[in-house]
Amino acid sequence: xxxxxxxxxxxxxxxxxxxxxxxxxxxxxxxxxxxxxxxxxxxxxxxxxxxxxxxxxxxxxxxxxxxxxxxxxxxxxxxxxxxxxxxxxxxxxxxxxxxxxxxxxxxxxxxxxxxxxxxxxxxxxxxxxxxxxxxxxxxxxxxxxxxxxxxxxxxxxxxxxxxxxxxxxxxxxxxxxxxxxxxxxxxxxxxxxxxxxxxxxxxxxxxxxxxxxxxxxxxxxxxxxxxxxxxxxxxxxxxxxxxxxxxxxxxxxxxxxxxxxxxxxxxxxxxxxxxxxxxxxxxxxxxxxxxxxxxxxxxxxxxxxxxxxxxxxxxxxxxxxxxxxxxxxxxxxxxxxxxxxxxxxxxxxxxxxxxxxxxxxxxxxxxxxxxxxxxxxxxxxxxxxxxxxxxxxxxxxxxxxxxxxxxxxxxxxxxxxxxxxxxxxxxxxxxxxxxx
Numbered sequence: 001x002x003x004x005x006x007x008x009x010x011x012x013x014x015x016x017x018x019x020x021x022x023x024x025x026x027x028x029x030x031x032x033x034x035x036x037x038x039x040x041x042x043x044x045x046x047x048x049x050x051x052x053x054x055x056x057x058x059x060x061x062x063x064x065x066x067x068x069x070x071x072x073x074x075x076x077x078x079x080x081x082x083x084x085x086x087x088x089x090x091x092x093x094x095x096x097x098x099x100x101x102x103x104x105x106x107x108x109x110x111x112x113x114x115x116x117x118x119x120x121x122x123x124x125x126x127x128x129x130x131x132x133x134x135x136x137x138x139x140x141x142x143x144x145x146x147x148x149x150x151x152x153x154x155x156x157x158x159x160x161x162x163x164x165x166x167x168x169x170x171x172x173x174x175x176x177x178x179x180x181x182x183x184x185x186x187x188x189x190x191x192x193x194x195x196x197x198x199x200x201x202x203x204x205x206x207x208x209x210x211x212x213x214x215x216x217x218x219x220x221x222x223x224x225x226x227x228x229x230x231x232x233x234x235x236x237x238x239x240x241x242x243x244x245x246x247x248x249x250x251x252x253x254x255x256x257x258x259x260x261x262x263x264x265x266x267x268x269x270x271x272x273x274x275x276x277x278x279x280x281x282x283x284x285x286x287x288x289x290x291x292x293x294x295x296x297x298x299x300x301x302x303x304x305x306x307x308x309x310x311x312x313x314x315x316x317x318x319x320x321x322x323x324x325x326x327x328x329x330x331x332x333x334x335x336x337x338x339x340x341x342x343x344x345x346x347x348x349x350x351x352x353x354x355x356x357x358x359x360x361x362x363x364x365x366x367x368x369x370x371x372x373x374x375x376x377x378x379x380x381x382x383x384x385x386x387x388x389x390x391x392x393x394x395x396x397x398x399x400x401x402x403x404x405x406x407x408x409x410x411x412x413x414x415x416x417x418x419x420x421x422x423x424x425x426x427x428x429x430x431x432x433x434x435x436x
Contacts, residue, residue, distance in 0.1 A: 030084035035219035057117030085113030192350035195407030222387035235392035256280035256321025290346035299327035
């Protein structure tokens, strides 16, 4: 059983930044921050419990590249405690008869989960530290709290200039979109989420400070910092993949994006434009149908419902169209069955899902790895919350390789030039954070 102690915090944001810097000494970190977006947006995001939750240090873990879901189920069932970790996009190869042969300079394992030494749960201006070690007591935790409070914060993102390059040119991008649209006209697919990589070689960055900058530039409800040895995820994700509360399942796919206005009047006009755009609504509804189908595989009869269709949510750089789909999990299915039967998430694949994933693999140049996978936590009661890994840096510190990908949904109504512009809009906050 874990013990816990609660502390009051004078400055929440400063303490959270210090916590990450203090945690550098550990090889395993998982840190999730809602950035108060949960309170500022109207909210189907009400399903979130914590403003911030973090896991630091490792008691036990699973690192897998084959037979991942089965091995993880055995690992999860053997531990009645908190688990933090991720499912990479390429676990699609275990769910369906697919493969991944594209370039991979990042070398993340396909699956990683760990039972942490410490869990930090933030509610308002307090932090509860949960510790799980027979050799620790409250005095030891007092020492840890004081060590975090006195940690100094560094203020540089990189040691050298980070030169971002595109994996494919604009011309090549447009040619690929046109080829995907030919597949749509032939009836192979209705929609595909095509992504492109931006990358930097010889990048020497401070991932901890980069995360703090990215959060300021692009505060999102599912931002995440994850460390696995020399590999880092630095994420400003606005999207939830799946949340489980007892037997209730919530999925909130994003499809539909438009830039923010220069003033409130422009903003309102853009919101109205997005809300009434037939192409954007069609994309969102198509993915909602896909999510409904995925959830129905493990749901009790007549429990798959759309709580909100095509809601408009505002973020720092963009407005997004977000729907909320819910279901009730059948008792005969485990939560891992639920994930297997809905993975990867429809918003990052397309429809029909399997053929869309085949074409994604054919036309994309880079292995997605953790990008468009899911990172999150599982509570001792086996409830969970997982984001969609988008708007995220992936960094291999040993290889000095920094990467991020952006994409958009391609349909028969897509204009290749506009899809390219949408990708650049999504990349804007990423590039801006590196220039700090």
